[in-house]
Amino acid sequence: MEKRNTKQAILEEALNLFSVNGYDGVSVRDIANAVGIKDSSLYKHYKSKQEIFKTLLDGMNQRFEETVAFYQLPQGEIEQVYQQYGENNLVWLKKAVEAMFLFFMDDAYAKKFIHLLMIEQYKNNEAAKLFEEWLISGAITFQSSLFERLMEEGYFRKADPVATATQFYGPILLLLLMYDSKPEKHDEALRLLDCHIEEFASHYHISHGENI
Structure with missing residues (x-):
């Protein structure tokens, strides 16, 4: 034994x-x-x-980094990654977003850790800060900078970067919260996620052949 x-x-x-x-x-x-x-x-x-x-926090960070590496998602500063987002197609974007979505939705460790932060966020300053970094400000800050750079380079139409990031990420976070306790509706969540990405791309992306 x-x-x-x-x-x-x-x-x-x-x-x-x-x-x-x-x-x-x-x-x-x-x-x-x-x-x-x-x-x-x-x-x-x-x-x-x-x-x-x-x-446990160190383990959460490690699992996230391993997921990013496994799916070969762009890592590093905005100047190093924006072109990959701009030049890849819609199929690639869907897979990239889906990878992160499934990490929080399906990874048992990640789900439990986020549940812990959700419970503690109103009574524990450290937990509130971590919840903000993991699920709100961290994502919005990165995406705002990314979209701003994509707009500057002509991949996206001009708009307010923070508002654009909020419009992109808000529905993703909502889907995570809606389907967090509904594993039987896994496919439905992914279908809605794909629809959201398509709608977002059709509104903000400037077509360059096969790009997003």
Whole structure:
């Protein structure tokens, strides 16, 4: 029989509990009991509940980066990636957006971590900041800069970059929230996502042959 990895089990059970009860609603004893160990044994692996949370956050960042790398999505500064977005076609854009959408919708770790942040955002400043960075301001800031550069280079029609980013990302976030607890409607969510991207591209993109 394979020996259980206690250190990993602590993280898994902590994330399970945090995603349901929030960070403040879970004690070290709760985590230890879920793993089936004593409090003192847990402290041999992690110094505090805060360290457990920090390790979970690091894991979230790593999983996101691995997803981006797996789907070979553009990475780096706007000057390094905007041309890839501008010169690729609509099929490519759909796949790129779908990859990120499915990360938050289907990845069990990501879903639980976001649920944790959603629970804690109104009572925990750090959680509120992380929720904002992961699902709101982080996305809007990147997309605003990206769309502004695409407009400057003639790939997109001129418009307010922040408003454009909001029009692009708002429906995507709404779909995530609408279908978060409805795995049986997975295909419906993806169909609506594709329709949204097509509508957005038809309104903002300036045609250049086979480009978006």
